[in-house]
Amino acid sequence: MKQGNKTKLRIINEANKLFYQQGFNATSFSNIVDATGLSKGNITYHFKNKQEILSGIVESRLADIDELLTAWNKEFPSPINRLVRFCEMLLDEQDNLKQYGCPMGTLTGELSKNQPALYQLTLPMFKRFQTWLLEQFTLLNFSSEQANENALELLSRVQGITVITHVFKDEKFLNKEISKLKNEIKNRYD
Amino acid sequence: MKQGNKTKLRIINEANKLFYQQGFNATSFSNIVDATGLSKGNITYHFKNKQEILSGIVESRLADIDELLTAWNKEFPSPINRLVRFCEMLLDEQDNLKQYGCPMGTLTGELSKNQPALYQLTLPMFKRFQTWLLEQFTLLNFSSEQANENALELLSRVQGITVITHVFKDEKFLNKEISKLKNEIKNRYD
DNA sequence: TCCTAATTAGGACGCTCGTCCTAATTTAAG
DNA sequence: CTTAAATTAGGACGAGCGTCCTAATTAGGA
Structure with a gap:
């Protein structure tokens, strides 16, 4: 698996948890940044926005x-x-x-x-x-x-x-x- | 009924509609301002914040x-x-x-x-x-x-x-x- | 090894958020 | 009328939002 796909999965898993536990609208982009430990730019690179996630x-x-x-x-x-x-x-x-x-x-x-x-x-x-x-x-x-x-x-x-x-x-x-x-x-x- | 109570009711009714139709977290303070047609300060006077509403x-x-x-x-x-x-x-x-x-x-x-x-x-x-x-x-x-x-x-x-x-x-x-x-x-x- | 593309980091931006503050206006009691 | 309290208007503020951009780093094939 390519490196980027690992990151994608990490984002998906963490965001999935957050959306479930807090709700979609109550979860901000920077919540996902914090939860994944990745940089803002990195997440944006893989997914343009919350909807793509x-x-x-x-x-x-x-x-x-x-x-x-x-x-x-x-x-x-x-x-x-x-x-x-x-x-x-x-x-x-x-x-x-x-x-x-x-x-x-x-x-x-x-x-x-x-x-x-x-x-x-x-x-x-x-x-x-x-x-x-x-x-x-x-x-x-x-x-x-x-x-x-x-x-x-x-x-x-x-x-x-x-x-x-x-x-x-x-x-x-x-x-x-x-x-x-x-x-x-x-x-x-x- | 005092004047202020009419305003209170108006805020409650409009916010109720918004919370129901959009969700609580997806409704911002200024959404309520727009929906009621009241000023920001007026709403704040009657209810400190969204939670009080x-x-x-x-x-x-x-x-x-x-x-x-x-x-x-x-x-x-x-x-x-x-x-x-x-x-x-x-x-x-x-x-x-x-x-x-x-x-x-x-x-x-x-x-x-x-x-x-x-x-x-x-x-x-x-x-x-x-x-x-x-x-x-x-x-x-x-x-x-x-x-x-x-x-x-x-x-x-x-x-x-x-x-x-x-x-x-x-x-x-x-x-x-x-x-x-x-x-x-x-x-x-x- | 080198080179190119993929990936990552993080700052800049304009906007909206909720809160606070002050001044203007209206209400209602005396 | 007068006056104080209640009510309303709206601007100031800092924080956080999502988006965009550029530069640095890394990975992997040639």
Whole structure:
């Protein structure tokens, strides 16, 4: 790997952390300078501005999501078990969710308000999960319309649990609701 | 009403709109100056800074919430119908929800990330709804523990629907899910 | 080794930020 | 009316913002 790509990754990782933990608009360029320990000019060289950094972050996250979903597909032959695994993702991330909310939901939600171009940029992350969920429900023999409805509903349930966990800083709620949701999936769709 | 209070209200209303539509951190002091048409000094006279404006906004919103819930209590003798009305609130606000998300969820979520003092300030808005929902489930003869769980779950469902509606700009989803949720309430709790 | 392109450092700039201060004007009580 | 308090206007200020530019350094192929 070229030297510059290492720097790019470092910027992307640090900025990703900052955007998640502080919000996109609350993070300044010099915050990123401080966090990376790089010079201002160096960062500008790799990314013209905050928006380009965001673009890099999204690209990187999309790759992570694809990798994750592919791994789940391999690990779990049963769509039901895949959906269950999807729910369990929230348990893996419970500390972060409690403190900072959903990495996709809070970012897309923030940008959706009044930065339409950046909002469009982040939307594919949601779409990946939506599409993948749709595939699982299709495998479970739902009509495409019904599969889509189920996919969005599950996404919605998970987002709701995340918001409440975040707002009330309540991981007990998270654990209980995920456990209920997993049961519901098994009962409803199996 | 004294002259100054009219100005205060004007500031609160305009800032409330801006914070909701752009986010708290993305709204500058001079945005508020422009939106109100007042002078910088005048706003500073009434509120030292953005945080004090937020404090005023929360106070005002809490009063609105109390008024709303009291009206619902009067209008609907049945707790079930009150819960249904609660869900229907999202339909009344569907245009705003689609564009800007939940006025409480997005604000509290934003501030929760790294402005703990302001986050604490906004939390009571959520608590009002939580408490009120708890009361309704208590009236439905649930144990206090079970009533609390039901209250949080309903809040969670509603937040989830809001997030998806906002992120996907999809009011069809909103209408369908609210309708399903209302049926579920009637079937599960009646 | 040398040379060119890639990378890094950091200063200059104009702008906006939030805060503070002072003066002008309006209000309302006496 | 008079007068003091409440309210409003708007400029001054330093700090931080993002962008741009140039110079120094480094890396890697020839």
